[in-house]
Amino acid sequence: MSYRRRLLELAAPLLALLFALLVGGIFLLAIGKDPLQVYLTMFRFNLSRLDSIGSILYKSTPLIFSGLAVAVGFRVGLFNIGVEGQYFIGALLASIVGFSLHGLPVWIHLPLVVLAGMLGGMLWAWLPIVLKLRRGAHEVITTIMMNHIAYALVLFFITSVFLDTEQEMVKGLGSPQVRMPKLLETARMPTMHGFLETLGIELPRHVYLNWFFPLGILLAVALFVMLWRAAYGYELRAVGGNPAAAETAGINTQRTMLSAFLLSGALAGLVGLSDLLGYFGYLDIDFPKGYGFTGIAVALLARNSMLGVILTAILFGFLRRGAEGVQAFEGVPMDTIVILEGVIILSIVVAVQIVNWYVRRQEKLMKRRQVTMERAGGD
Amino acid sequence: MPSPVIETIGLTKAFPGVVANDRIDLEIRAGEIHAIVGENGAGKSTLMRILCGLYQPDLGEIRLRGVPTVIRDPRHAIKLGIGMVHQHFMLVDRFTVTENVILGAEGTRWGRLDRRAARRRILEICDRYGFDLDPDLAVEELSVGQQQRVEIVKVLYRGADIIIMDEPTAVLVPQEVQELFDNLRRLAKSGKTIIFISHKLDEVLDIADRITVLRGGRKVGTVKAQETDRRGLAEMMVGRPVLFSVDKEERAPGEPLLKVEGLSLKSGERYLLRDVSLEVRGGEIYGIAGVEGNGQTELVEVIMGLRRPTTGRILLAAQDVTGLPVGRVRGHGVSFVPEDRHRRGLILNMTVWENLFLGRHRARRLTAGPLLRRIVMLGEADELVQEYDIRVGSTGQPVSSLSGGNQQKVILARELAGQPRVIIASQPTRGLDVGAIEFVRQRLIAARAAGLAVLIVSADLEEVLALSDRIGVMYGGRLVKEVAASETTAQELGMYMLGSTTGAKEARDHVL
Numbered sequence: 097m098s099y100r101r102r103l104l105e106l107a108a109p110l111l112a113l114l115f116a117l118l119v120g121g122i123f124l125l126a127i128g129k130d131p132l133q134v135y136l137t138m139f140r141f142n143l144s145r146l147d148s149i150g151s152i153l154y155k156s157t158p159l160i161f162s163g164l165a166v167a168v169g170f171r172v173g174l175f176n177i178g179v180e181g182q183y184f185i186g187a188l189l190a191s192i193v194g195f196s197l198h199g200l201p202v203w204i205h206l207p208l209v210v211l212a213g214m215l216g217g218m219l220w221a222w223l224p225i226v227l228k229l230r231r232g233a234h235e236v237i238t239t240i241m242m243n244h245i246a247y248a249l250v251l252f253f254i255t256s257v258f259l260d261t262e263q264e265m266v267k268g269l270g271s272p273q274v275r276m277p278k279l280l281e282t283a284r285m286p287t288m289h290g291f292l293e294t295l296g297i298e299l300p301r302h303v304y305l306n307w308f309f310p311l312g313i314l315l316a317v318a319l320f321v322m323l324w325r326a327a328y329g330y331e332l333r334a335v336g337g338n339p340a341a342a343e344t345a346g347i348n349t350q351r352t353m354l355s356a357f358l359l360s361g362a363l364a365g366l367v368g369l370s371d372l373l374g375y376f377g378y379l380d381i382d383f384p385k386g387y388g389f390t391g392i393a394v395a396l397l398a399r400n401s402m403l404g405v406i407l408t409a410i411l412f413g414f415l416r417r418g419a420e421g422v423q424a425f426e427g428v429p430m431d432t433i434v435i436l437e438g439v440i441i442l443s444i445v446v447a448v449q450i451v452n453w454y455v456r457r458q459e460k461l462m463k464r465r466q467v468t469m470e471r472a473g474g475d
Numbered sequence: 476m477p478s479p480v481i482e483t484i485g486l487t488k489a490f491p492g493v494v495a496n497d498r499i500d501l502e503i504r505a506g507e508i509h510a511i512v513g514e515n516g517a518g519k520s521t522l523m524r525i526l527c528g529l530y531q532p533d534l535g536e537i538r539l540r541g542v543p544t545v546i547r548d549p550r551h552a553i554k555l556g557i558g559m560v561h562q563h564f565m566l567v568d569r570f571t572v573t574e575n576v577i578l579g580a581e582g583t584r585w586g587r588l589d590r591r592a593a594r595r596r597i598l599e600i601c602d603r604y605g606f607d608l609d610p611d612l613a614v615e616e617l618s619v620g621q622q623q624r625v626e627i628v629k630v631l632y633r634g635a636d637i638i639i640m641d642e643p644t645a646v647l648v649p650q651e652v653q654e655l656f657d658n659l660r661r662l663a664k665s666g667k668t669i670i671f672i673s674h675k676l677d678e679v680l681d682i683a684d685r686i687t688v689l690r691g692g693r694k695v696g697t698v699k700a701q702e703t704d705r706r707g708l709a710e711m712m713v714g715r716p717v718l719f720s721v722d723k724e725e726r727a728p729g730e731p732l733l734k735v736e737g738l739s740l741k742s743g744e745r746y747l748l749r750d751v752s753l754e755v756r757g758g759e760i761y762g763i764a765g766v767e768g769n770g771q772t773e774l775v776e777v778i779m780g781l782r783r784p785t786t787g788r789i790l791l792a793a794q795d796v797t798g799l800p801v802g803r804v805r806g807h808g809v810s811f812v813p814e815d816r817h818r819r820g821l822i823l824n825m826t827v828w829e830n831l832f833l834g835r836h837r838a839r840r841l842t843a844g845p846l847l848r849r850i851v852m853l854g855e856a857d858e859l860v861q862e863y864d865i866r867v868g869s870t871g872q873p874v875s876s877l878s879g880g881n882q883q884k885v886i887l888a889r890e891l892a893g894q895p896r897v898i899i900a901s902q903p904t905r906g907l908d909v910g911a912i913e914f915v916r917q918r919l920i921a922a923r924a925a926g927l928a929v930l931i932v933s934a935d936l937e938e939v940l941a942l943s944d945r946i947g948v949m950y951g952g953r954l955v956k957e958v959a960a961s962e963t964t965a966q967e968l969g970m971y972m973l974g975s976t977t978g979a980k981e982a983r984d985h986v987l
Contacts, residue, residue, distance in 0.1 A: 326847065330847060337824045338818075338821070344811065347834065348802060
């Protein structure tokens, strides 16, 4: 029974995925495309090209950090909707440290930049959690507000404080970008091309897969160990499970919530760094938004499992890369894939419920059969 | 012989893991008071839920006044004349008695609430059955006994002639119990049928005409109340002879290990605790009696460091621990069995073994650096499961899958394993069955014998009397009386619990 149950639980997300593809197919039909053709193109495009694989992993990198940040919050019973703002502030601090500290070797400068990013995320998580613990302000409300402040603040810093005014125009043509100064070379995260070459894999140059991806996986494993093997993780889960009982047992719930939320913020601070240090090399007004919110979906689908986050983040990376493919080759607007993302999230949530319900029903039926059998056997 | 008003034939209901009701044949006659007794988990609640339409049976039949009937839902049950009075009242505090009674059965005239007609009918009902109840008072101004009366009137107002009472005496003091019984007898005399669920044997023997005993989901038998006694019933319930008296050896108490001096706790302008002083010595059980909500919960929470007192001191073996956080208080050798297992005692979504180490998980032998030594913990958990006879398949199961009695054993095992000097146990046996109660009490007495200071808070007077060496009665946040257990009676304690020192009558007036 429990073996079958496991199987069902694994099958649920897959069935949901299938269902989502079906619903997505209806949308594709509605805009006059052949769904089978589109999906086929998507899979072929995603799986048959090395640059696609690299791109999928690159696109999943920020989502791993963001999924982890949200999942850690959930584990301690806090809903961190503020990952969005936290990674913006993280990117801001990382950028400042990245362009301003001259003359450091890369092995000092790069870690400093990464730490600055984490510090920024923590900083932006600190206010909401203190407000919650001291004043009882709900973190959902405060973190949402902090997101908006972060957007505005980063914009202000880019346009009014650190605007790069020394941009060289090619032959004096064009207009300058609205961005901060470029990061120093010592602050850039190297891509994985060199390492992959030693393995005999020739990753095309236009893919920016960098060392943040393995770092994300490493962090997920470390968090898994912390959560299930360390005393601190045990306390974190206890506080998340029942704060009153944890407090009664002598666990300092306030401190646990504070530290776990700051940890969530620090993870959030890493979200934007793969793009900043591994691709753009500067912070501008078009810095990608939305990773924080997608992270909520990533954590939800992974059911707050640290290792599950890796898989669900890669799934989202897969869809996003696929969107580029079908846009280029099938003329399907990218937004269709956004719809697909939404449908997948909804159907997985529903599928999990259905499986739970089904399993419970099966157990009930088995019990009933047992009773009837006992009856028939007499006693 | 009067005809049965309700009959069940082979009623069976299974849940995952248990057969809660196994082929129950029940026959309840019109106008009788029929008690259903059994340990927790014997299937009483399930049976009652089937009768009032909350559950559908898997097998079997219900005959109502001789007619096979399917009771679809609680609304249908009340239409059929079956009403249930729940253990936890379902009343709106701010509403008046009348408003509460008509809630959900509002009669309207021209689309307007007809409060006046409702009030008239409520007065009629009270008159006919001799209930003392003012329909215009807000429920929050009523005593617990009166609130229960409102629940009964609610059921009568809806036309029930079969009334199911689920553990009605659990919340009452002895004086209120007598009043309830008088009311029930009057109801029965006027032809109403009463099904009375309880696990308190004395009460059942006092009130019931016939008694049906359930055990492990099956019916053991139905007996006439006059033809049995406490011992016989208990044996039917448990399936073996039961010891009632708690054997405590005489023991000279030692040093005071827990001392509370002039403790007060204010919430706004209200005193939740007022100048409470007491001491518990090693080898002594100190019982705190009182109607719930008179400061017991607050007293215990303040001692444990869950709340800060407004004034006063708490001393543990002469060391001042006032205002220290829970962890530090526990560090001084205090263990705590909280009154609400699910709220404060357990983390339900965590496993049994994880719950067995809650708060003790940082002990040096259990950690290696930042990591927990799982193997050591699992081994010790298995030992505790053995020692405390916790019925569980594997300690890796979530603690939520255990029965209430086994959950309480998990807490007890955890709290006693820490080798405390002081144990504070709130409602240590609430909701447990006879077997588990015996076990918990023996453990507490063993702790006393080992020289620990034990403070128990219990709403169950019999328990306080049986276990304690000394008893303090709390009323309105004060410790109004302190007596040696050997020199008092339940009646006397009940009086103090109602806030009086002069008599029950006056006590009642005072509460009103």
